[in-house]
Amino acid sequence: MATPRSLVRSLQSLRTPSYQSITHIRQSAFSSRSKIRSNSSLLCRSRAGVPLLRPFSTSPRCQHGHIHPPKPGEELYVTFIDKEGKEHKIAVSKGDNLLDIAQAHDLEMEGACGGSCACSTCHVIVTEEDYYEKMPEPEDDENDMLDLAFGLTETSRLGCQVVMTKELDGMKVKLPSMTRNLQASDFGSKS
Amino acid sequence: MASIAKSWLCASCRRKTSVSLAAKSRYSYSTASRHDRPLRMAVVGSGPAGFYTAYRVMSKVPKTKVDMFEALPVPYGLVRFGVAPDHPEVKNCQEKFQEVASSPDFTFIGNVSIGNTGGHFAGCTIPLASVLHHYDAIVFAYGASKDKKLGIPGESGLQGIYSAREFVGWYNGLPEYAGLAPDLTKGDEAVIIGQGNVALDVARMLLENVDVLRKSDITEAAIEALLKSRIKRVHIVGRRGPMQAAFTIKEVRELMKLNRVGFHDIDMSLMPDEISKLPRARRRLMEIMMKGSTANVDEALKSWSLDFCLSPTEFLGRPDRSLESTVFERTLLSSPFDPSSSVASTTEKLTIPSSVAFRSIGYKSVALPGFDEAGISFNDRKGIIDNDGMGRVLQINKDESSGSHLPGVYCAGWVKRGPTGVIASTMEDAFSTGDAIASDWNSAAPFIKGESSSGWEALRAGVEHGKCKVITWEDWQKIDKAEKERGLLAGKEREKFTSTKEMLAAAS
Ligand SMILES: Cc1cc2nc3c(=O)[nH]c(=O)nc-3n(C[C@H](O)[C@H](O)[C@H](O)COP(=O)(O)OP(=O)(O)OC[C@H]3O[C@@H](n4cnc5c(N)ncnc54)[C@H](O)[C@@H]3O)c2cc1C
Ligand SMILES: NC(=O)c1ccc[n+]([C@@H]2O[C@H](COP(=O)([O-])OP(=O)(O)OC[C@H]3O[C@@H](n4cnc5c(N)ncnc54)[C@H](OP(=O)(O)O)[C@@H]3O)[C@@H](O)[C@H]2O)c1
Ligand code: FES
Numbered sequence: 001m002a003t004p005r006s007l008v009r010s011l012q013s014l015r016t017p018s019y020q021s022i023t024h025i026r027q028s029a030f031s032s033r034s035k036i037r038s039n040s041s042l043l044c045r046s047r048a049g050v051p052l053l054r055p056f057s058t059s060p061r062c063q064h065g066h067i068h069p070p071k072p073g074e075e076l077y078v079t080f081i082d083k084e085g086k087e088h089k090i091a092v093s094k095g096d097n098l099l100d101i102a103q104a105h106d107l108e109m110e111g112a113c114g115g116s117c118a119c120s121t122c123h124v125i126v127t128e129e130d131y132y133e134k135m136p137e138p139e140d141d142e143n144d145m146l147d148l149a150f151g152l153t154e155t156s157r158l159g160c161q162v163v164m165t166k167e168l169d170g171m172k173v174k175l176p177s178m179t180r181n182l183q184a185s186d187f188g189s190k191s
Numbered sequence: 192m193a194s195i196a197k198s199w200l201c202a203s204c205r206r207k208t209s210v211s212l213a214a215k216s217r218y219s220y221s222t223a224s225r226h227d228r229p230l231r232m233a234v235v236g237s238g239p240a241g242f243y244t245a246y247r248v249m250s251k252v253p254k255t256k257v258d259m260f261e262a263l264p265v266p267y268g269l270v271r272f273g274v275a276p277d278h279p280e281v282k283n284c285q286e287k288f289q290e291v292a293s294s295p296d297f298t299f300i301g302n303v304s305i306g307n308t309g310g311h312f313a314g315c316t317i318p319l320a321s322v323l324h325h326y327d328a329i330v331f332a333y334g335a336s337k338d339k340k341l342g343i344p345g346e347s348g349l350q351g352i353y354s355a356r357e358f359v360g361w362y363n364g365l366p367e368y369a370g371l372a373p374d375l376t377k378g379d380e381a382v383i384i385g386q387g388n389v390a391l392d393v394a395r396m397l398l399e400n401v402d403v404l405r406k407s408d409i410t411e412a413a414i415e416a417l418l419k420s421r422i423k424r425v426h427i428v429g430r431r432g433p434m435q436a437a438f439t440i441k442e443v444r445e446l447m448k449l450n451r452v453g454f455h456d457i458d459m460s461l462m463p464d465e466i467s468k469l470p471r472a473r474r475r476l477m478e479i480m481m482k483g484s485t486a487n488v489d490e491a492l493k494s495w496s497l498d499f500c501l502s503p504t505e506f507l508g509r510p511d512r513s514l515e516s517t518v519f520e521r522t523l524l525s526s527p528f529d530p531s532s533s534v535a536s537t538t539e540k541l542t543i544p545s546s547v548a549f550r551s552i553g554y555k556s557v558a559l560p561g562f563d564e565a566g567i568s569f570n571d572r573k574g575i576i577d578n579d580g581m582g583r584v585l586q587i588n589k590d591e592s593s594g595s596h597l598p599g600v601y602c603a604g605w606v607k608r609g610p611t612g613v614i615a616s617t618m619e620d621a622f623s624t625g626d627a628i629a630s631d632w633n634s635a636a637p638f639i640k641g642e643s644s645s646g647w648e649a650l651r652a653g654v655e656h657g658k659c660k661v662i663t664w665e666d667w668q669k670i671d672k673a674e675k676e677r678g679l680l681a682g683k684e685r686e687k688f689t690s691t692k693e694m695l696a697a698a699s
Contacts, residue, residue, distance in 0.1 A: 110287075110615075110618065112283070112284040112287065112614055112615060112618060113280050113281060113283045113284065114280070114283035114286060116280035116283060117280075118278070118280045118281050118283075118441075119281070119284070119613070119614060119615050120615050121615045121618065140444065141441070143475065144439075144440045144441040144444060144475075145441065147439070147440055147471065147472035147475060147476075148439060148472075148613065148615070150619075152471065152472075
């Protein structure tokens, strides 16, 4: 069910032409998107971890969205390799899923269906087979959506379905380029 | 539906239209860098393509101001009027659209159609020429408002033949088809022509237990008609084979799992011998079709089949002009196991009794009035705006050579790519258009050189002067709230308003 996201609603009610942007949230060291973002916009997350385009804000309420800050000493690490090939090593807690983690750290992962296994926009590629093998097998639902993912590989998973566990500590995942590189020739302009 | 469309031109546009448009029949475009001020962009259409393009450009070009025009009083395009009511999770993308709309740099202008008058566009109309005068850039993301026809005898003269677009629009509350009232009581067999995901959506509506649908945002009228339905047997008919089918596995699995709904075995002669050697996605799709349904056909209440290699040739009616059956011609695949195989017709005919038939062979985009004058090239055969693949719209070129890009004019979504692709592919494609706009702006490429770039501020006086009601985002939120409240009373997620009149009333 499309759950009403209270945060989204409260943000909407904040709609106001004047804004103070809080850039400090965005300044996460591993933000790949910050360079393309206007200084008046800011990424933030809804309850399900959907990033919010926030051109204004008065409080940093959605700083951590749906992930849980790891307790000192209990950190697990996962590394995302973004489309430019840059690595982002992130300390996370057990139980958080890769979609929420990526969005909480401003990495480019869309999650159009809000993590309900219905869109494939959270596709990740596990770089080492050992880690892939350590995960519970994908369910039919996940495999069905993976079948539609662009650039599917043997070690592809849906980020929203992968939950961090101790066994996955140290895992690396790649964010595939979402836009197929369309060539002008794919579109016979006048045919 | 009667149209009370109001067309108008602001005074300066009227002058300009009569002089420069008529004389030059082309637009003028600036070559100067616009870095000295923010980009002002118009988006035509509020479906996923419009919202994702706006989002991308707003993220990449600081301070961009976006005005989004939507012909209907309500946003989201096919997310509201296409996506099946029992797929609420697919509609979660609306949350992103709400975030975009909550930016102070974004203005939603609902109930305002660009160019189109008549049909179901009962609201206000602004001629395309006027819009072009007041923006640096325009993005066409208006989707596909028509559907493809079969062009066979009986198609338009008989009762009981519906296009999937009408039927889907009807159960989803699209004002254009609120009055469709399909009769599902004439008999127990239904034929769906086409084997894409829309065909499977239609089949699921006919086969699914109404109690499952009742809690969704399906319209009350649809629930009533489905409760009365006598349909027990659904044929989903394709002109090619299982290896060429357009539907995807998730949707097939859903049908296979329906409670007390059986699936008739498929024709195994069309299956490759070594399924295990097929690429993953095809293999899994073939496997699920071979495995069949959870319910046994003999014990099921309703059943369905995938009928392959049949191309419709004629609809036959009863004396009272109601549909009786559909005639098909058997086809022969040139290369049965090749997903891109073509088919040839044979002389063998097959008649399937059909108390109702649905044509689900694809939607279709059409050009907007004013394209020719603006020099915008529309490809009627493909039903897309000619573009360079990145969404840069090409100019009409008389000499058939491929045209050059019209500065500042872009397209995204189904009108750019054709009427296929799920929301994820529409998003991708909108992002590529957004990237093209950002890179053009940042490299000081030419954009539209209009009268001004004051956008909606320049246009609104004319629209409001025409006395038609413009729906703002706040107005839409009132409609949204009212629909949810109605839903609460009916024990469902939302009860949609199915006429623009009701929508406008809820907004005021
Ligand atoms: C029946 C059906 C079911 C689907 N189900 C799914 C699904 O379950 N999952 C999935 O991922 N995808 C699904 N899709 C595909 C998905 O809906 C499309 O990929 C997507 O909506 C295309 O987006 P768009 O913005 O190009 O067009 P649209 O969504 O059609 O949006 C176009 C908008 O432009 C407006 N407009 C038209 N003309 C004008 C004008 N002249 N002026 C102003 N506004 C105008 C229209 O009113 C509309 O709001 C489905 C499609 C259909 C047809
Ligand atoms: N749940 C979902 O994810 C979902 C739901 C609905 C829609 N969608 C998406 O929306 C898009 C549109 O779906 P769609 O079903 O309208 O289109 P589609 O996927 O293109 O399927 C069209 C079907 O019609 C057939 N067809 C076309 N012309 C025909 C003719 N003249 N005679 C007989 N058959 C003909 C095609 O057969 P040929 O292949 O032989 O041409 C094909 O089987 C698709 O990308 C779909 O995936 C997704
Ligand atoms: S977010 Fe949609 S499938 Fe994972």
